[in-house]
Amino acid sequence: MKNPIALLTLSMLVPVTASALPKAPFPDPLPFPDILDPQPPPPPPPGGGELPPLYVSSPSTGDRTTSSVAVSWHNSSAALAGLALERAASEDGPYATVQCWQPMNMSMDFGKVAGAASTGDCINAAHPGSFVDSGRSADALQCYRIRVWDAAGTQMTSLPSCAFTRAREPNERVAPWQARLMIETGDVGGAGTDDFIRIGLNDHMSNIQPHGDATWLDYPHDDFEAGSAFTYDLNLIEDFDDITKLSVYKDGTDDWCVSRMMLVVDRDTVVEQDFTDLPDGCRWLAGKDNLFEISHDELRAMDSWREFASLPPGFSIENSALVSIVEGAVGHIGYSTELYWNGDDDGAVIDPVDADTLHVDIQASASVEDWFDPTVRIEFDADIVVTCEPNKALGMFDVTLALLPTDPRVDAEGWTAELGEFLACTFEWDWNCLEEELADTVAANLPEFPSGSLQLSSCPDVHVDEFGSIIFSLG
Ligand SMILES: [Ca+2]
Ligand SMILES: [Ca+2]
Ligand SMILES: [Ca+2]
Secondary structure (H helix, E strand, O other), rough: OOOOOOOOOOOOOOEEEEOOOOOOOOOOOOOOOOOOOOOOOOOOOOOOOOOOOOOOOEEEEEEEEOOOOOEEEOOOOOOEEEEEEEEEOOOOOOOEEEEEEOOOOOOOHHHOOOOOHHHEEEEOOOOOOOOEOOOOOOOOOOEEEEEEEOOOEEEEEEEOOEEEEEOOOOOHHOOOOOOEEEEEOOOOOOOOOOOEEEOOOOOOOEEEEEEEEEEEOOOOOOOOOOOOOEEEEEEOOOOHHOOOOOOOOEEEEOOOOEEEEEEEOOEOOOOOOOOOOOOOOOEEEOEEEEEEEOHHHHHHOOOOHOOOOOOOOEEEEEEHHHHHHHHHHHHHHHOOEEEEEEOOEEEEEOOOOEEOEEEEEEEEEEEOOOOOEEEEEEEEEEEEEEEEEOOOOOOOEEEEEEEEEEEEEEOOOHHHHHHHHHHOOOOHOOHHHHHHHHHHHHHHHOOOOOEEEEEEEOEEEEEEEOOOOOEEEEE
């Protein structure tokens, strides 16, 4: 197993502050349909005739605090007599009215509207299209839907949208600098798999906030073989408390049995699962039962979760940790591109260039239909950029560190033109465009780590050593 970071730590000196980390800019591929995105109102009928009759569309959730959620919606139907915003503690309800709007000039008979709010509770005005729902509990799911009715008493109810209120105030939040998952595969017959595995740190459905923080796992070796264990770097998340669900999803038909897993965030173990007491000594993900989840409430009830304390990265980031991050990022991208790891010759090598530059050299393979799979080389230099600003309130310095790739380049081992021709670029008359896209995608996704903000008592000297590790020293 790879030792992530540093032999020495700054744990007594360096609290990690809450700060936003950039998120991966590429969309995560989801095997589930995104069916519940808030929708704009339907277009007016052709020819500019009458407005469509009563309609309703899902609300969307916006800013979240520890006690409120901003909700907005569309509805401008001419048939609308009243509109209610409803809330529940889960998607399935039961829903209760938060607020409703009923302009006086809309005549209607409330007696006909079963379940609608009473006349007295509605505001005598047109609905505003948005509402900040306050007085909520922290770190709790809030689900919203819209109910509308017309003057004849016809009602419609939208699909729900949900959001977790924030768990902590902004100055108390933790923006993790590292998230890793150790996975051990069971040792019984057929326990290993060659399927893709996706680890989710929150929901995969787009109507829930937060959602979509997930990583496809693939390193340049045969992953998830029986009896093996490996630690995977996961894509980072902006806010530790946005880990609202831990899921393990298997995409494919090769059954898999997991014996242990452990989620480690900022060097602190937050979730441990041991399935060795089960009949096969492991938990099967097989057939349609291909998803294992630990819910928000289960996570929050764990002692290891409640006792989470982020530890800083320490005095160095070892070369092996940097290589692991790069290989994890390429494996994740591989799920949605033609890039993949093929055998022991593939992988990443990171070498020093000078005191503040690393050279990254990735060898992977590309799958090409009806052809052989060429080897693909991706290379770039990564400049280490350090900022250090005084934090007067704390009498400390806010320090950030980023790896900025320069001049990424890709070569498909002598078969550049053929690779382009066989892949997506044919119609753009640019046989290299897939390669350029790959290089940009890889480069854009690598410098995520370590880019959190640290607080130090002085500005550090940061340099690359002869082994291609990053060393911090306090002046
Ligand atoms: Ca299997
Ligand atoms: Ca495998
Ligand atoms: Ca692999």
